[in-house]
Amino acid sequence: MSCCSPGARGAGGTAVPGASSPVAPQAPPASPSSAPAGAWCPVGAGPFRMGTDDPGYPADGESPAHEVVLGAYRIAAHTVTNQQFAAFVAATGHVTTAEEIGTSFVFAGLLPDDFPPTRGVAAAPWWREVPGASWQQPEGAGSHVRDRGRHPVVHVSWLDAVAFAAWSGTRLPTEAEWERAARGGRDGDHFPWGQEREPAGEHRMNVFQGTFPQHDTGADGWVGTCPVGSYPANGLGLHEVTGNVWEWCADWFADDTYRRRAAAAVRDPRGPATGEARVLRGGSYLCHDSYCRRYRVDARSSSTPDSSAGNVGFRVVALDAGSSEAPPG
Numbered sequence: 001m002s003c004c005s006p007g008a009r010g011a012g013g014t015a016v017p018g019a020s021s022p023v024a025p026q027a028p029p030a031s032p033s034s035a036p037a038g039a040w041c042p043v044g045a046g047p048f049r050m051g052t053d054d055p056g057y058p059a060d061g062e063s064p065a066h067e068v069v070l071g072a073y074r075i076a077a078h079t080v081t082n083q084q085f086a087a088f089v090a091a092t093g094h095v096t097t098a099e100e101i102g103t104s105f106v107f108a109g110l111l112p113d114d115f116p117p118t119r120g121v122a123a124a125p126w127w128r129e130v131p132g133a134s135w136q137q138p139e140g141a142g143s144h145v146r147d148r149g150r151h152p153v154v155h156v157s158w159l160d161a162v163a164f165a166a167w168s169g170t171r172l173p174t175e176a177e178w179e180r181a182a183r184g185g186r187d188g189d190h191f192p193w194g195q196e197r198e199p200a201g202e203h204r205m206n207v208f209q210g211t212f213p214q215h216d217t218g219a220d221g222w223v224g225t226c227p228v229g230s231y232p233a234n235g236l237g238l239h240e241v242t243g244n245v246w247e248w249c250a251d252w253f254a255d256d257t258y259r260r261r262a263a264a265a266v267r268d269p270r271g272p273a274t275g276e277a278r279v280l281r282g283g284s285y286l287c288h289d290s291y292c293r294r295y296r297v298d299a300r301s302s303s304t305p306d307s308s309a310g311n312v313g314f315r316v317v318a319l320d321a322g323s324s325e326a327p328p329g
Contacts, residue, residue: 006105006127006309040074040318041181041237047265048180049187051258052298060300061255065188067265068176072321075173075181077237078152078228079245079315080164082145085135085153088164096135097157098308104133104155105309107286109213110224111139126213127309135160138310150227152245152313158278158305161248161314170316172250175257175279175300176269177317182241182282182297184234190296192234192241197289205231205243207295212288224285225311241282242295245313249279253302277302284311 047069055062088094098104105127108120121127130140135155137143145151156164158172165171173181184192191197193204203220210217221230229239241247251257251271261269271279279302283295294301303312 006121006124006129006303006307039077039237041077042074042321043070043072043177043181043236045070045072048183050176050179052188052190052296054190056293056296056299059255060294061258062298062300064258064262066258066262068180068269069265069267070176070180071268073173073177074318074321075177075238076170076315076317077233078239079247079313080153080161081150081228082135082153083149085156085164086145086149088167092163092167094160094163094167096155096160096308097306098134098155103129103131106130106133106139107213107224107310109216110310133310148225148227150229151225152228152240154225154245154310154313155308156248156313157308158248158303160308164314165316168316170318172248172314173317174268174270175249175251175281178247178249178281179297181236181238182234184236184238184241186235190298192238192297197295203231205240205295206285207243207283208286208288212286212290216285222285226285242297243283243287244285245282245311246280246284246301247282248312248314249281251279253277253279253300277304280312286311 047067049065050068051065052062053065105121108126108128111128111130115128118131119129133140133155135153136145138145138154161172182192183189186192186194189195191204193199198204206220206222206226208216209219216223226240226244231240233239234241252273252275254272254275257271279300281300283292283299287293287295293299
């Protein structure tokens with residue numbers, strides 16, 4: 001668990017009072033918007049420097065920087081959208097983990113002032129376990145995604161992401177594949193564009209602005225998720241690899257992964273053979289410099305495969321390194 005993700009199912013707490021920020025007014029019901037055409041972004045075979053020697057959170061195992069060699073692959077330019085996930089559900093009847101359990105975690109600042117008290121997360125009371133919250137109802141009963149077709153799907157567990165990948169003939173990226181693609185060809189930088197979070201005062205990603213957790217000013221243009229493609233692509237063509245939503249990776253998480261393989265270059269690493277939590281990368285719209293600087297391409301987090309939250313999504317990798325035509329869905 002990190003401070004901007006709620007962690008494992010059953011991470012306990014007590015009822016917390018209503019949040020201070022209301023949900024933004026919903027648009028009238030409408031047909032889902034078309035998913036963006038998107039594209040596969042080719043990543044050539046070769047080495048890169050993974051991790052950092054300037055870790056923000058040493059306990060997360062962000063260091064040391066070390067050489068990794070990868071084969072060629074293709075990764076989606078965008079995270080999977082509500083529109084794409086809806087096509088999967090319509091075709092398969094898939095029921096997500098959150099829908100099976102009946103609850104998922106929602107940031108309190110996205111709930112109305114009069115929202116009934118619910119169980120919170122003791123270590124992160126801004127998280128509320130909301131009955132009925134799911135990918136179709138991101139803030140629980142009364143919310144919907146009919147006007148959010150281009151937004152990343154959220155409230156999806158690692159298990160749901162793997163099911164989507166199996167249906168679409170894709171797979172989740174390994175942690176190494178995710179980081180190399182997210183870096184966009186730049187080794188050693190914390191962000192896809194360089195070392196500064198907001199170069200010349202320009203917002204390059206969707207993260208929490210203002211005073212966390214009380215008030216997100218939306219100075220970067222968004223409160224909550226933003227549509228995919230809202231910010232410029234990195235050097236390899238990927239959008240929103242930092243901020244917006246955390247992204248599931250295929251690997252099991254361990255805080256000593258990098259230390260174990262730092263002695264010599266490794267080729268196509270797959271992470272530990274077993275574990276309790278899967279890797280999450282990229283940070284989300286809840287990351288804030290005052291408490292969670294995990295909106296970096298070298299930052300790491302994790303959660304259990306059955307966990308879900310309103311700031312967790314995923315993107316996929318093609319099963320071959322061929323053409324750049326659009327991903328399925």
